[in-house]
Amino acid sequence: MQGEPGTPRPAAGGVHVAPLMLKILVTVVVSMVAYVLTNLVNQSGDELWKIAVAVVIGGSALIVQYMVDFEQRLGTLETAHTERSRRLEEHFDQLSDAAALLSDLDDAGMSTSDAKRLIKNLRRVGRQGPEIVKAFARSEVESLASVVTDLTGMSAHWPRDNNEWLIRLTQCAQRTIDATSSSVDQRFWGTDSAGPYLDAQTEAMGARRVTIRRLFMVKESEANAPEVMARFTRLCQAQLSVGITVRYLVLPPSPVEQPHPRPASRDVVIFDTDLYLEFEPDQLGVNVKTTLDAQRERVNRQVRWFNALWARAQEVAPDPAS
Template sequence: MDGEPGTRSGVQIAPVVLKTLITVVVGTVAYVITNLIDQSQEELWKLAMSIVIGGSALIVQYMVDFEKRLDSVETGQRARTRELHDHFTQLSEAAGLLKELDQAGMSTSDARRLIQSATQVGRQGPEIVRAFARAEIESLASVVTDLTGMTAHWQRDNNEWLIRLTECARRTIDATSSSVDRPFWDTDPAGHYLDAQKQALLGPGVNIRRLFMINAAEEGERDFMDRFMALCQGQRDLGIKVRFMVLSPQRHTAARDIVIFDSALYLEFEPDRQGSNLQTRLDADARRVDGQVRRFNDLWEAATEPSPDPATQPQTR
């Protein structure tokens, strides 16, 4: 291959052979030159000079080759050192993050399990599984990142948040339920929600209050009130404290569905113009949470306890 050292016409020449040939050529040239320079010198001296010059040429070749190899080794060592430095930096950062996670009261074992499982899925799973895993991790990261500002949003009903927060509650769950929320109680997620509340009530000191809000027209319908009182009684049988409030034109109370957990954060279900739950908002800002707690307590004090017979209920004040 033309242009490659140590080759000729596609035949590769060993480096040692090549250096020997160069030395012989240099020695021969030196011998000829010594003959031309001084014809009076003895033949032995001429030969010695040729050997010395040829040997010097060989030594110089090895020195140049050694310098190249040394430079290559140093370059590789620097690259390896940079790789090791980057690797240890990443390990140090990961260890620091896990330490901070532990100091913040979070589970480092769950974080490790998430990373290990995500790595395994990325290596073994089909593309659709990897895409789904990436989407779930991105969703989780987005929610946790939002929580650094004490709020998080979901662009539809999020019953998973509702149930998970119910499982996390340790003291109180205070909830309002308006006409927007009424169809929810006939769905499967409502059953899971009530099951979670039953489990929460088994814990020491957990108190659950639910305030239903109905309008004046609904109060006048006997069939509606029969179904409504059955709903209230069913929840009271579970140990949930239930009251209701009749909304009238004179009482301008916003019919918003809010669930307050441990007086520390709340979920708010914001309806669209058609009255359907569109967005779920989690808020843990202390000032706003305190406002919601005071509002709920005021409404609770003004509300009425249900009785089995709707006819015994007081009329709207």
């Protein structure tokens, strides 16, 4: 009964016949037709001859079937081979492009091991991380790609304060760091961000003999406030004690009609006289934009600007207690 275990069921769409059985059936039918036609053509002939003719014709039909089947399989193999060759060629092109990129990185003095590590770990995050981790990784890569792309034009921007750039560039400096600080009463030096920045400067001076100069911009109202200047003196002595050369410059009051901060009051940090960071404040003194610039003409202008202010600035009196 149909449906019982072990009972074969007809294939969907009709009865399925094995290719070998189909060839045999076709051969038998062709042989029988040949035999009948031979009888009709030559009814008085030898029976053995008729059978021989039928067998030859049937065998020929079988051979033709195998030749057609062979040709179809050969065509399929050729198509598959062409597709595999195309895929292999694309794969080798990708490998060649990847090898060329790594070679270009090496020629440019960049770390190929870091690039490989980034790609390898991005792949791992993509395979096993939850969606929010994947989204965060993509965002970080996009941010890095955007910054590096901007640097091909020797400048980059960040829409707010960027202490990470400040610390990382301090860690990369090899010769000099010249920095301005816009106000002795600003909150930065009392925040947690100031500690890593000063640590990075101390490490740069000790490990790589980097020379650091810091020029404080003191407002006239601050210079006339004893309590503010007392805090300023303590801040200067703390920086002098770790090897930073410190000077200060009292700024004249800004004209009432000038709504924007004076250029001299912006924080600028120049690294190795090759690149500078500029922090642009808003009306409340909060940094709202960070600019990284390595354009030679603009860097040279910042270096001249800093040296001119430094020449006019006053040295901080040494701590009598030291």
